[in-house]
Amino acid sequence: MSHQIFNRALKIVGFVALAAAFAVPAANAAAAKNTIVKKQHASSKASGAKKVVATRKTVRFVAGTKQRRGSIIRAFVPAKPSFGQIAGLHSAQDPLELKSSVALVIDQDTREVLFSKNDHAVLPIASLTKLMTGVIISGAKLPMDEQITVTQDDVDTEKGSSSRLKVGTTLTRGELLHLALMSSENRAAHALGRTYPGGLATFVSLMNAKAKMLGMTDTSYVEPTGLSSRNQSSAQDLATLVNAAHGDPMLRELSTSTGYQVAVGSRTLQYNNTNRLVKNPEWDIGLQKTGYISEAGQCLVMQTKIAGRKLIMVFLDSAGKLSRLGDAERVRRWVEANPVSIERKVNISASAKQVNG
Numbered sequence: 001m002s003h004q005i006f007n008r009a010l011k012i013v014g015f016v017a018l019a020a021a022f023a024v025p026a027a028n029a030a031a032a033k034n035t036i037v038k039k040q041h042a043s044s045k046a047s048g049a050k051k052v053v054a055t056r057k058t059v060r061f062v063a064g065t066k067q068r069r070g071s072i073i074r075a076f077v078p079a080k081p082s083f084g085q086i087a088g089l090h091s092a093q094d095p096l097e098l099k100s101s102v103a104l105v106i107d108q109d110t111r112e113v114l115f116s117k118n119d120h121a122v123l124p125i126a127s128l129t130k131l132m133t134g135v136i137i138s139g140a141k142l143p144m145d146e147q148i149t150v151t152q153d154d155v156d157t158e159k160g161s162s163s164r165l166k167v168g169t170t171l172t173r174g175e176l177l178h179l180a181l182m183s184s185e186n187r188a189a190h191a192l193g194r195t196y197p198g199g200l201a202t203f204v205s206l207m208n209a210k211a212k213m214l215g216m217t218d219t220s221y222v223e224p225t226g227l228s229s230r231n232q233s234s235a236q237d238l239a240t241l242v243n244a245a246h247g248d249p250m251l252r253e254l255s256t257s258t259g260y261q262v263a264v265g266s267r268t269l270q271y272n273n274t275n276r277l278v279k280n281p282e283w284d285i286g287l288q289k290t291g292y293i294s295e296a297g298q299c300l301v302m303q304t305k306i307a308g309r310k311l312i313m314v315f316l317d318s319a320g321k322l323s324r325l326g327d328a329e330r331v332r333r334w335v336e337a338n339p340v341s342i343e344r345k346v347n348i349s350a351s352a353k354q355v356n357g
Contacts, residue, residue, distance in 0.1 A: 098331075102121050134254070138250050148170065156190075183274060189225045211233075215240060245287055246312075307338075
């Protein structure tokens with residue numbers, strides 16, 4: 001009898017201990033969650049932004065020194081809004097339901113505007129900047145086989161982005177230009193500007209002078225990579241730049257290359273194009289460039305031929321990694337459905353407040 005009572009008491013103690021073990025992580029998780037909610041609430045008040053689009057990031061909270069499944073929770077941290085989101089440009093609706101807040105499609109031969117959406121908005125352009133970098137390098141007729149070494153000066157201090165080109169890597173100017181245009185390699189683009197005759201300041205001044213010469217009145221550059229949000233332009237200006245760059249055979253070839261290998265010491269690095277459409281047989285792309293920083297959103301410019309027409313497309317401030325490509329596909333299908341002429345030209349603008357960079 002006493003043996004049965006002892007066993008029953010042991011079971012009761014076991015249940016109590018088990019309940020306590022589950023209660024502790026749950027209480028810790030609830031406390032951590034409340035802390036996150038308070039921080040997010042305070043952050044949103046401080047920012048003053050009317051609209052914030054969030055992306056999901058995982059944050060781990062681990063109780064004690066040993067990680068246990070019950071002690072891990074996930075928190076959602078708001079992403080930094082783009083300039084277009086702050087300005088309210090995403091409120092503009094269009095019949096093609098594009099995800100980009102800014103879009104422009106023109107006939108390259110006739111300069112006829114087929115589609116426009118907030119095309120005069122001036123926004124950060126991210127790595128679309130590298131297209132002008134390529135224009136300046138190519139136009140200077142510098143030796144493409146000249147050896148250039150990546151230095152600490154080429155390391156990104158703006159966004160802290162990584163690079164496969166380590167400090168001390170030596171490549172030719174032609175190789176660096178190829179990587180900058182095809183794979184949007186930031187250190188390659190910066191090294192090209194830094195080693196330009198006269199230095200980086202001279203190079204940036206030439207970028208701005210070229211923009212002015214082309215009539216790009218909405219455009220300004222402060223560095224050759226696009227990592228700075230102060231590199232800004234409009235869809236109208238970028239269409240002008242694409243048209244000018246398309247006239248350069250080297251820029252056409254390098255920007256549409258699907259892949260490229262470079263030898264770095266004893267290793268061979270494989271680089272691929274940041275625009276997967278160049279591999280798509282349904283597309284005939286003559287020139288292209290992609291770009292992204294949080295302030296600019298996802299960006300894309302292209303020269304392409306659709307239904308016998310040479311077109312220039314510009315998409316800025318698109319939300320979602322693949323949405324700029326999806327927008328290009330939507331436009332392509334729209335043009336193909338109207339092969340002779342597009343009678344209904346689309347021009348859409350959002351009522352947006354001024355955004356200063």
